Amino acid sequence: MNFDDTPEEAAFRAEARAWLDANAPKHLEAELKQSTFGNMGLKSEDPIAAAKAWQKKKQQAGWACLHWPKEYGGRGATPIERVIWGQEEGAYATLGGLFTIGHGMCGPTLMAWASEEHKRKLLPPMASGDEVWCQLFSEPAGGSDLAGLRTRAEQAKDGSGDWIINGQKIWTSGAQNSDYGILITRTDPNVPKHKGLTMFWLSMKSPGVEIRPIKQANGQSGFNEVYFTDVRIPDDQRLGAVGQGWTVSLTTLMNERLSIGSGMPTGFPELFDYCMELELEDGPAIDNPMVRSRLAQYAVKASGLKYTGMRAISALSKGETPGPENSIGKLVAGASMQELAMFALDLQGQAGVLLDPKHAEAASRFQAMLLRSPATRVEGGTDEILRNIIAERVLGLPGDVRVDKDVPFKDIPTSGRSA
């Protein structure tokens, strides 16, 4: 039992480190390290331009999309090499947030389902950051129950084979910065819900696409609503067969849970540092038994997640598939951070209410966590969906009774209130 690199891993790490040392945007390092959860973004430079510049530089040197094949702009690296790169890239990786959805989900979906011609056309500019992608899945009526989505795709009556899209998506991360998206639609409302779906890719500049930022509960706008009004998509941009959209979406969602679930922040290091500095009426907060007890609760969760990750990395290092342990990541981190933020504010007393960083404690980092953390427990699978996944896929418990399973989509009730 050890944390040592194999000789191959050590060589790869040294190569990555040397390249980063010579090429990373070091003038941004301090600022990137200070950005905290729920309070991201560069102030000194345009974050989009900085992100694109870093991505381009990486791609030209062969350090972008490590897990992708070389012919599509990646490196063809092993899973363990991808992990090592992530460890070495460190704070600079936060610049890559703009590309997370594209590289983690859209790219793998295209690789599995697009034509070879389209893969060669679309993937390299995605890898280099020249083109940004988003995923158009969730809808007002289709969140956890994604297959309940209502955006319609109907074949054009002009014989062109094109599809005409009408409907609305919601919670689309980064749509306002995206050039392309992958879109799941309903093509047949007369069959049960999972069977009538079809997936496409499209240009976000297509006529009839309208993007409206959502003002979130925390005041920021990272997500969007996207409206489709008679948007035309050629049939060759279809991913998978007509009616096969659910299967295609699973490719994407499996990748979503993998990428969002790894290395989630818990806020513990920040809280520990804060308690080292904070003076309570009877001395340093870190010496207070109640504070210590609470800190210990968060410490063992943060540690447990860290070493659960190490176990998964060890499996990768041996060329094995990691076990299901990593499925606990977001479930633990999300709820833990929310509780931790409330506790940090409680320690601040009445001043915990202040958000203005000029007046607030710890540059209002815990207030930012408080206001952002509800979203963590929802996005990429709610806590409840994640528990279902653990129960069903890890523990082997039965799936839910699905009352709408064999019902044509158009006959599924849409309101809980009786008429």
Place this chain on the structure above:
Amino acid sequence: MNFDFSDDQKQLRDQMRRYLTDRCPSSAVRAILEGPEPYDRELYKGLGEMGFLGAAIPEEYGGVGLGHLELCVLAEELGRVNAPVPVDSSIFVAAEFLLAAGSEAQKQVWLPKLASGEAVGTYAQAEGAGRVTAKSIKASVSGGKLSGVKVPVADGDSADLAIVAARAGGDERSISLYLVDLNGPGVSRETVENIDPTRSQAKITFDGAPAELLGESGQGLRIAADVLDRAAVLTAFLQVGGSDRALEMARDYALERMAFGRQIASFQAIKHMLADMYVAATLARSNAYYGAWALSTNSSELPVAAATARVSAIQAFQHCAKNNIQVHGGMGFTWAFDCHLFYRRANNLALSLGSQTTWEDLLIERMRRRNDAAA
């Protein structure tokens, strides 16, 4: 990176599991629960003969000299079956005391007997309720004779050897450790009923019992802190094994039990409870691995890693044991079902090396020291 047990260690785990399936079924645990014996002597002797007890004891002291990682995988298996044996008192604690602080002669006398299971050792520190500190220890040694009352002492009714924390010459700031032969003069003891009858607890009264200094005089609590860290990691594996088994019992029952025309495992209330048990057990396992790594490499991280492993393991086993009863419903509260064995053991182990709040306090104090050292 290889943050996992080796194939050989996993094979040893499989071997131990097969052995315990045969030698420690539920009926064996119940024999101790309901009978007069303080522990399963046959099983314990067998564990000694198989070399399991001596896994981390060097060969020159009668052990097998494998190492602590091997002891960790063995502990996990013992935890899974609630083995009614004094392995934690005797091997995780007493043997570690001797290895850490014993003189050559003390090691030669006692370690072979502990490794074979012929003798049982224990650590006597508590004197009633509350956290053990230099102040709480009133037992005292003068002129090589120990007097005082220790309660509770795990396995104190059947142990042959006690390591006793006592004041040296009546000075309350100076706690030392002493070896006491519990079969010798000046020792009287009685079994005290406890929440986990598959593991016994005793009150021991020392009245001028011959006591031999273990380790440096006045360094008792410092030595004990180091040894209890090592024991905390090993005990965490007992708890991890117990957590997993309690979760499996709950899952199996939920799949079997029908209510409202369905398997109760199909209700989200049950599924989510089981998912949360899995989460707690997984966090505890990963933290226990961290402790095992620190223990086996004598890392300077051990104080933090041990406290982390201990707090996490206490939480997980209590969580899994109590919700195992909950999933079983009324049947879980019957004597006949094994749920209460895990519930009892979880709450016993939660206290055995010092309570959760004590270890939470230690954890943060140690993280703070590590932080100060790094600064």
